[in-house]
Structures are given as C-alpha cells and as structure tokens.
Amino acid sequence: MAEENKSEAWPFLAGSTESKEKIKNARVLCVGAGGIGCELLKTLVCSGFRNIEVIDLDTIEMSNLNRQFLFRRRHVGMSKAQTAASAIQSFCPSASITAHHANVKDSSLFDVSFIEKFDVVLNGLDNLEARRHVNRLCLVAKRPLVESGTSGYLGQVTVHFGPKGRSGKEEEEEEEEERGSDKDMGTGKNSDSHGVCNGCTAEDAVLCDLEAPLAKKGSLKKVSYILPPTECFECAPKPVPKSFPVCTLRNTPDRPLHCVVWAKDMLFGRLFGGAGSDLDASGGEGDGGKDDGREEEKTSEVEGKEKEDGGAKEGEEEEKEEQEQEEQEQQQAKEEGSSPSLSPATPFDFSRGEEEAPLDYATRIYARVFDYDIRRLATIEKMWTKQAPPRPASLSSPELSLSPSAAAADLLPLLNSTAAAAAATAVDPFSVSAARALGLNQQHTVWTLGEATQVFLLSTALISQVRADQVGAMAFDKDDRLAAEMVAAAANIRAWNYHINQLTLFELRGMAGNIIHAIATTNAIVSGLIVVEAIKILTNAAAVAARNTFLLQPKSGQGALFAPGFPDPPRKDCPICGGAALTLWIDCGNWSLKG
Incomplete structure (x- = not known):
C-alpha cells in the first residue's frame, strides 16, 4: 500500500504510463525562441512532449550563435521561431511544432481564444511588456503560466495559476464526466448540491466567489479546481531601468x-x-x-x-x-x-x-x-x-x-x-x-x-x-x-x-547593446526547470509540488545553487489579478463621455 501511495506522489508520478500519455497529448505554447527558447524546445521534445507551438518576432543575429544552439551561420536573418521549429523536427520527426513569426502582442493573431487552446503556457521572453501581456492573457483564459528569465549565471523559474485556473486538459475531462449531470440541472435557480450558492442563475455563476461553478453557454457544470491560485507575474513590481540625468x-x-x-x-x-x-x-x-x-x-x-x-x-x-x-x-x-x-x-x-x-x-x-x-x-x-x-x-x-x-x-x-x-x-x-x-x-x-x-x-x-x-x-x-x-x-x-x-x-x-552576456548553461538549467514545472501541472502534482526556483551563483563554490520556494498567494491589492479597484467620480455637468 505504501508503494502504491509512493507511486502517486511527485516525482514518481511523472514516470507513470498515464502521465507519459498526458505529456504526449498535452498542448504547449512556448513564447520566445531565443536563448531560453531553444533549450526549452529541445528539452520539451526530449521529455515526451509532441504538440508544441512557438511564437517569436525576432530574426537570428550573429551574436545569437554562441548560445542559441539550434541556429547556424547560414540562418542569420531568418525567423527564430521557424528555424527553431525546423531544427527540432529534424531530430524529432514525430513532434508537431507550429511556428509563428509574429509579435505575441498582436491581438488579431493571439487573443484569449488562442491561449485557451493550450494546457500550459511557457514563457522564455526577454521583453517586460510582452511578459505582462502574456500574463494577462493567461489570467483571462484561465491557463497556467510558467515564467522564466536569466541574467548571466543567475536565473529564475516561477509558476502562476490565476484565480480558479486550470489546464485545458482538465477542463475537457471534467466536461465529459459531468455531461450527464448537466442535463438534470435545468435552468433558473440552482441548489447547493451543484456547488452553486442559492440565488445564482446560470448567467450569474461566473461572478460567484465559490470555487466550483463555471457558466458556459447558459448551463452550469461542477469544476474541480486542482491548481490553487498564486500571485500573477505582475503581483510583485518589476524593477525598471532608470534613465540618466x-x-x-x-x-x-x-x-x-x-x-x-x-x-x-x-x-x-x-x-x-x-x-x-x-x-x-x-x-x-x-x-x-x-x-x-x-x-x-x-x-x-x-x-x-x-x-x-x-x-x-x-x-x-x-x-x-x-x-x-x-x-x-x-x-x-x-x-x-x-x-x-x-x-x-x-x-x-x-x-x-x-x-x-x-x-x-x-x-x-x-x-x-x-x-x-x-x-x-x-x-x-x-x-x-x-x-x-x-x-x-x-x-x-x-x-x-x-x-x-x-x-x-x-x-x-x-x-x-x-x-x-x-x-x-x-x-x-x-x-x-x-x-x-x-x-x-x-x-x-x-x-x-x-x-x-x-x-x-x-x-x-x-x-x-x-x-x-x-x-x-x-x-x-x-x-x-x-x-x-x-x-x-x-x-x-x-x-x-x-x-x-x-x-x-x-x-x-x-x-x-544593453547586454549581460548570456551563458548557455544557465539557459539549459532554467529550461529544464520550466519543463519540470510543466509536467507537475499536467500530472496534477502542481497543487502540492509546484515551486518557484531561483538559480544562484555561490561564492567560491560554497552555498546552494538552487533556492526553491512555494509560490506566493495572489496579492489582494494587485490591479491585475487581485481585487484592487479604482473609483472614478465624474461631474457630468462639466464632462461628457464619448464612446
């Protein structure tokens, strides 16, 4: 019995047949195909992932070749996303890699419905505004986000589950399981037996503070939210480089x-x-x-x-x-x-x-x-x-x-x-x-x-x-x-x-060039940590095993190389994912609003 319980815990859970199948069928979005992105794509396919899409706006430069190992001199000037996808498929033909040479902030291409197609989003971006944009897309789409960054020998990987967030795979499984119970729910007022507070209609359920309900197409279904909410990427203010006088x-x-x-x-x-x-x-x-x-x-x-x-x-x-x-x-x-x-x-x-x-x-x-x-x-x-x-x-x-x-x-x-x-x-x-x-x-x-x-x-x-x-x-x-x-x-x-x-x-x-010269080994370590957190999410181990991990540079070879910690809960005053609100009073006698 002890052995059975052990096999259901992390990290043993990752080796199960069921988990391997989930990893193989999971839909993963990688944002960024640069230093971290190249390592991440390689680590994903080597870990069993087969359905990946990658977004990157940049083209390959000579200075990329010393650490972005998927690229060669002949690729200079070509799309990073498309070249990386082609390189990955050359040694893993069974992988389906879809490349997007575009800006992730282009809402005509990458909106909430696009993000909803994926089970998890993995960020390897180098642009603060783009990272904020992806964070907000994931919050609205209720998709888990794994963030990352490197600076020389330093690096970090953080996991972010928005309020009532879960993976797309869990959503599909629960929808199939509860299809029968949905037929008996009817319309109008709902009882507590379905996890909905008294007085909530199908249209109001999405606003309910209880953990279970979700309104969809005029009906309700019971949802088991496996991922507890954590702080979003923007809960903690990020340092902005100051200008010079x-x-x-x-x-x-x-x-x-x-x-x-x-x-x-x-x-x-x-x-x-x-x-x-x-x-x-x-x-x-x-x-x-x-x-x-x-x-x-x-x-x-x-x-x-x-x-x-x-x-x-x-x-x-x-x-x-x-x-x-x-x-x-x-x-x-x-x-x-x-x-x-x-x-x-x-x-x-x-x-x-x-x-x-x-x-x-x-x-x-x-x-x-x-x-x-x-x-x-x-x-x-x-x-x-x-x-x-x-x-x-x-x-x-x-x-x-x-x-x-x-x-x-x-x-x-x-x-x-x-x-x-x-x-x-x-x-x-x-x-x-x-x-x-x-x-x-x-x-x-x-x-x-x-x-x-x-x-x-x-x-x-x-x-x-x-x-x-x-x-x-x-x-x-x-x-x-x-x-x-x-x-x-x-x-x-x-x-x-x-x-x-x-x-x-x-x-x-x-x-x-505003460069802290990147180190390929740091990118490789960080990409491995990203994939570990993605597997935890897909195997339902993230609720207890998710970690924010910081890669350190020990002095004189002494001290820890990694500093893992539990993700912090959402900040109540966060204007993005918290309950912070701004009340604006307008004197209608002096102001007019135009739509």
Whole structure:
C-alpha cells in the first residue's frame, strides 16, 4: 500500500504510463525562441512532449550563435521561431511544432481564444511588456503560466495559476464526466448540491466567489479546481531601468556606462542618426536619442534613484550657469566671426561638408567633442567641487604624440584600402572593422588613448565614406562592428577626459547593446526547470509540488545553487489579478463621455 501511495506522489508520478500519455497529448505554447527558447524546445521534445507551438518576432543575429544552439551561420536573418521549429523536427520527426513569426502582442493573431487552446503556457521572453501581456492573457483564459528569465549565471523559474485556473486538459475531462449531470440541472435557480450558492442563475455563476461553478453557454457544470491560485507575474513590481540625468551625461559623467550612453545615444546618433540626438546644447551635447536596447540580457548598471534625486537641483544650477557661459561665448564668436577658442578649421557644425574629406571630418569632430568642449567645461569651477575637472584630449597632446595632419596621413591609406576591399567584394557591411585594419585584433585588451583615437578617426571616416547613403538614418546595432568600435572608442576617450577607467571593446560593446552576456548553461538549467514545472501541472502534482526556483551563483563554490520556494498567494491589492479597484467620480455637468 505504501508503494502504491509512493507511486502517486511527485516525482514518481511523472514516470507513470498515464502521465507519459498526458505529456504526449498535452498542448504547449512556448513564447520566445531565443536563448531560453531553444533549450526549452529541445528539452520539451526530449521529455515526451509532441504538440508544441512557438511564437517569436525576432530574426537570428550573429551574436545569437554562441548560445542559441539550434541556429547556424547560414540562418542569420531568418525567423527564430521557424528555424527553431525546423531544427527540432529534424531530430524529432514525430513532434508537431507550429511556428509563428509574429509579435505575441498582436491581438488579431493571439487573443484569449488562442491561449485557451493550450494546457500550459511557457514563457522564455526577454521583453517586460510582452511578459505582462502574456500574463494577462493567461489570467483571462484561465491557463497556467510558467515564467522564466536569466541574467548571466543567475536565473529564475516561477509558476502562476490565476484565480480558479486550470489546464485545458482538465477542463475537457471534467466536461465529459459531468455531461450527464448537466442535463438534470435545468435552468433558473440552482441548489447547493451543484456547488452553486442559492440565488445564482446560470448567467450569474461566473461572478460567484465559490470555487466550483463555471457558466458556459447558459448551463452550469461542477469544476474541480486542482491548481490553487498564486500571485500573477505582475503581483510583485518589476524593477525598471532608470534613465540618466541628461546633465550628468553631458557634463559630469563619473562611470563608464555614462560614457557609453553618451557615445551611443548622443554622439553616434547626432553624427549618423536622425534628428533627436542633439549635441549643440550646453556642454556641446543635448538630449540623447532613445535607447533601443532590448530587455533580453540587459545590463544591470543603472543610475541609482538616490543619485538622480539628490543631484537634480545641483545639476540644474550647473546647466543654467553653463548655458549662460555658452550664450556669452556664442555671442562673442558671432561678433568676432569665428568660434571662441577654436580655429576656423573646426566650426560648430556636426554635419559633414559636401567637399569635406571623411578623415578631415572625423578629425574635426574629435577636436570639437574631446578637446574644445572639454576645455570649455573645465573653466566652470562650480561644477568641479566634488570631482576633478576634465582634461582635454588634443591630437597634438603628449599622450598621443600626433597632430591632425599626421593622423590623417597615417590613416588615409588604411581608409582607402579598407573601403576599396568592402566595395570590391561581397563583404557583409556589418563585418567591416576599423580595429582589425589597425591591427587591434584582441577585443579583451584595453586600448591606449592613442589606439582609441585612431579607431575613432578611422571608424568615423569609414562610416562616412562606405555608408554615405545611410548617414542621417542609421541606428546603433551591437552587431555592426564599425558602429560598435566607433562608440567604444568614443566612450574610452571620454572616460580618459573624465579620469574614468577605460574598458575593453568586449565590455563596452556589451554595455552599448544593453547586454549581460548570456551563458548557455544557465539557459539549459532554467529550461529544464520550466519543463519540470510543466509536467507537475499536467500530472496534477502542481497543487502540492509546484515551486518557484531561483538559480544562484555561490561564492567560491560554497552555498546552494538552487533556492526553491512555494509560490506566493495572489496579492489582494494587485490591479491585475487581485481585487484592487479604482473609483472614478465624474461631474457630468462639466464632462461628457464619448464612446
């Protein structure tokens, strides 16, 4: 008898013939076919799942290939969902994998009725808004959701059962079992024998707080809700990356990430992107462009709220004083007919002149943002009471041992040969590299100031020459080597300006692409945990065995690798799944509502 009870408990239940049949016939929706999604699809079919649909909007990029093992170089540019489905079916032909290359937030394709087709939904998404959207769909469709995420060596898997939630398979079985009893129920008022409170009609039953009833097509049926409600994905507020004060980026950076954001959103956007990244404001820079980084594998370095709030007033005073000085200098420049403290060869205009050579343009921009702007900021004494004033980086400074003419003479042959090679062959434009042309092949080595300067000049000139037709509409792409090198070099030069530690190209590229470099092993572990929780749900073991599991990074090999825990109950004040409500009073005498 003890052995029989043991076989009905988790994890022994998963090995039963009945459970294997449930797994085989279960309908599973996977949202996301990236780092977690590839591992998840593989683990699902290896665990016996055969009916799977997968949704992903993205296409495959070169940077995906080191960890998303279902993809190869020949797949770059192709749909992740479709390619992953094809790869899975190549080694598991018996699996039915339906791929959707689309946005899960597209309600014309993926509405509540679509979610209701599945027994469980498994999320491997990297976008917070999309995760919230799937959470709400599952709540309305009454389908269990298994959430996940990774960040380097860290990861988590959480299970979410909405109020009175259950799997679609249970719904079908119960409907068949209770079909006979439904015939005797009649209509109108119902007795407690059917689990419905006195006074509830068939139409009202869906609003009843009792656990049993569910109204469907004008009749009632008794429902055994196996999955207890847990908190939804949105019960606990998720941290949102904070923006940087613009005055900090423009005038007083104090960490490498400030320099990266300035180089990507302000400088690169201003030189090669569209309007909106204006460097012509005080300090030489203006409001940055939009950060286009995804949430997949994000950088964890964000500006602290305390720093933003505490420095706001001081930053406003600095900006006001700087603007006053800028206006005075601009007025003086206008009267004198030239730019203050700047030679006529380096005017304020950031656009490239029609007859201006690419290297001359790059040299002029360098002199403006790393020399002139820095020298002018350093003269505002009140800005430097808490940190050392910045130092200018001149092409003729001892640290570089270069002059504008010498830099142009040294780099011109490299510029011409690299541009000619890119034009003469079918070279992927994203693979053109200024660093390689300069012999800087180690992306894990920190460039010297001179090397960073040469990379900046050559990459800026190459973009201006090789991609002249794209200038004005370019967006930063972490897989674009020239763009990444230009931003990394600019960030390191600016870091030198402000006495900040310089970083390697690998580190800077990751920060610019909002990346915490993903680890394939973490994705594999998390995908395994997702499938374990899915099997618990399908075998009716989730009520007692469901766990939220957090993958940790023990220090010095000591401590636990996993931190499992029971799912928390729904928060009563959650505006999504709880009873929180907002009462809005409208004065109809002053307001009119239009449908």
